Amino acid sequence: MSDPTAATSAPLPPRPRYKRKFSNYLLDKKLQLRYVLVVTILSGLIAGALGFMIYQQRRAASESIEKDLQTLTQADGTQDKFQEQIASDLQSEDRALVYKMVGVGIGLVVILSLYLVIMTHKVAGPLFKVSMYFDRMANGQLGIVTPLRSGDMLQDFYTSFKEMHDAVRARALADLESLDKAAATLRAAQNQADYRGEAKEKLAEQLDLLEKHLGERRAKLADFPPRNG
Numbered sequence: 001m002s003d004p005t006a007a008t009s010a011p012l013p014p015r016p017r018y019k020r021k022f023s024n025y026l027l028d029k030k031l032q033l034r035y036v037l038v039v040t041i042l043s044g045l046i047a048g049a050l051g052f053m054i055y056q057q058r059r060a061a062s063e064s065i066e067k068d069l070q071t072l073t074q075a076d077g078t079q080d081k082f083q084e085q086i087a088s089d090l091q092s093e094d095r096a097l098v099y100k101m102v103g104v105g106i107g108l109v110v111i112l113s114l115y116l117v118i119m120t121h122k123v124a125g126p127l128f129k130v131s132m133y134f135d136r137m138a139n140g141q142l143g144i145v146t147p148l149r150s151g152d153m154l155q156d157f158y159t160s161f162k163e164m165h166d167a168v169r170a171r172a173l174a175d176l177e178s179l180d181k182a183a184a185t186l187r188a189a190q191n192q193a194d195y196r197g198e199a200k201e202k203l204a205e206q207l208d209l210l211e212k213h214l215g216e217r218r219a220k221l222a223d224f225p226p227r228n229g
Contacts, residue, residue, distance in 0.1 A: 025121040027128040032120040040113050047108060051101040058097055062090040126154040130161055141220045142169040169221065176217055183210050 026032055066087050126148055133145060145162045148155060187207055
């Protein structure tokens, strides 16, 4: 006879590993992309200026070689084809240098842009998380603030914010505990006091509303799962 608990005791399949998308790194697109764009443009201009200077030096050296070769072989008419071949080779090498510099420049710009997106994410991530907690505080939600990742920046700022949030939460919990005691005292007094008719019903109704309000506040003070930032 098969064991009825065999199916329930089977190990659960492992949870799929969270895969971070590139869009997850752009938490504040306006801030991050503006910073990346400015730095990328400046880097491109600097790289272009340096590349142009290198090309000018290379081209000047090629022209000097062509002139020297022409001076040495001007008395020998049979060397015209040789001069043309040398000039063609030098021009080909100059063009190849330009292509290499353009390729390297584009590669550096792409790598720098990706690196800046990651670095700005380490700043935008904590700011995004703080703004998320501010929105929840505005709604009365004072759950536990989770720490930042080890690689994130603004650690000191976030620690100060967390201490402030924890102090507000502790004060709210103390107030809630005091209100719970007051509600319990009123509920006990209701049963012992000589309330009759409409007065008793009104007191019971107000106590029910108070306990409902306290339950809502208690739910907002409970922990909540943080978003993935």
